[in-house]
Amino acid sequence: MSLKTFVCVIDPLTSLNPKKDSSIAMMEAAQARGWRIGVIEDGALWWKHGECVRATVSWIAMDRSQKPWYTVQSTSTVALKELTAVVMRKDPPFDAEFVTSTWLLEQAEREGARVFNKPSAIRDHNEKFTIAQFSQFVVPTLVSRNADQLRGFLEEHPDAIAKPLDGMGGSSIFRMTKGDPNTGVILETLTEHGRKTAMIQRYIPxxxxxxxxxxxxxxxxxxxxxxxxxxxxxxxxxxxxxxxxxxxxxxxxxxxxxxxxxxxxxxxxxxxxxxxxxxxxxxxxxxxxxxxxxxxxxxxxxxxxxxxxxxxxxxxxxxxx
The missing domain is CATH 3.30.470.20 (ATP-grasp fold, B domain)
Structure with a gap:
């Protein structure tokens, strides 16, 4: 491709808010610097034996003063290695489909694609648990799915925050205090009765x-x-x-x-x-x-x-x- 191409793997364009969305801000900045802007929405990545990882790319122009804020100028099927830069901007949840998209992007990297952030690094850094690698900056914390261990932490730290390891946007974050009669149901909800690991941290005032x-x-x-x-x-x-x-x-x-x-x-x-x-x-x-x-x-x-x-x-x- 003759033009520099800045392509985001992203949630549906109709779900983005131009007044606050960081993905739109970065695409606007790239457009202002002369890049051609494209998006790859859900389900538009694939690999076929004997071929490179490909995607259906919607090529857009942006103008936040208009509604809608974008115009789809064309669509095309492109091998990711032919793109100048691929930017992973799909929001969590970090589910099986999210992981699959990182596998596809990692294969595209092997073929020569330039992907930001590195797909394997996205997979390897759980957004909650990565703090364990930098414990000098972390308050007392426990990661477990054992209800007795979680209750024991609350005995030691009577004011605490508990949350799932795969949440976003503040979802399912609970403040727990020692003696709270809802402790049992909170722990059952977070751990799905001991089937799912959660994090509990001392409350930070x-x-x-x-x-x-x-x-x-x-x-x-x-x-x-x-x-x-x-x-x-x-x-x-x-x-x-x-x-x-x-x-x-x-x-x-x-x-x-x-x-x-x-x-x-x-x-x-x-x-x-x-x-x-x-x-x-x-x-x-x-x-x-x-x-x-x-x-x-x-x-x-x-x-x-x-x-x-x-x-x-x-x-x-x-x-x-």
Whole structure:
């Protein structure tokens, strides 16, 4: 292909909100820099024996001042190795179909495709459990599906947060206190009666100051984070759970965490990472489709999306011929 092609593996375009979606922000930035923009929606990736991994690509032009915000100009079947850059932006749940898409993208990599984030790295970094690799920044935490162990943790830490390992957007996150009569049903729900592993952590009271999203791009921290403030009566700061986003400069602790993790995650093939930080504590390492570009851009003027596209351009400059 003569033009540089920036193609996102993404949820249906009709489900995206142009006012807040980070995928749209990065596609707009790429379009402004002269890239041809394409999307691969659910079910549009495949492999056939004797052929390369292929996809049905919808080629779009974007203009957020219009409704709809995109125009499909054409569709074509393309081998992924023929594309300049493929960006994995499909939202969780991290289910069997999500894993299958990473297998297909990894095969495309073997054939010569350039995929960001690296598919195997996405698979290898559970967004909740990866914090175990950076325990110096983590509050007391237990990962188990054993109800007695989880109850024992609550005895030791009488105010705690429990959550599934595969959730997103604040779904199924429970605040638990010692003696709560709902403890049994919460644990049964989270673990599906002992069939599913969950995480429980000591409650971090600094959540009142926000659950901060710190973005790493090619190992470097974006200078602003988005503090997601819980609405009154809530313990979750997630925007999807009604939280309010406030962009602010990184604190010294935010930067320390980011600068510690950044080079490590970059070396593993993770170009874009969203760290969740509450107070001085790392709570999640988001690698599937990190968000908050738009809010930081709108509130600070710092062009996160352009920083991301420029990072891809640098990666491609050093790519083997």
């Amino acid at each position: 600094e959540i009142v100051d926000g659950d901060k999203r710190v973005l790493l791009i090619d190992g470097e921290p974006v200078p602003y984070c988005l503090a997601r403030l819980p609405k009154e009566g809530e313990h979750r700061g997630n925007l999807a759970a009604g939280g309010t986003g406030r962009a602010q400069p990184l604190s010294d602790t935010d930067r320390q965490i980011a600068e510690t993790l950044g080079p490590i995650l970059k070396d593993r093939g993770l170009l874009l990472v969203g760290l969740d930080v509450i107070g001085r504590n790392l709570t999640e390492v988001n690698v599937t489709s990190p968000t908050c570009f738009r809010e930081i851009m709108d509130q600070t003027g710092f062009n996160v999306a352009e920083m991301f596209v420029q990072a891809i351009e640098r990666k491609l400059e050093v790519a083997p011929c």
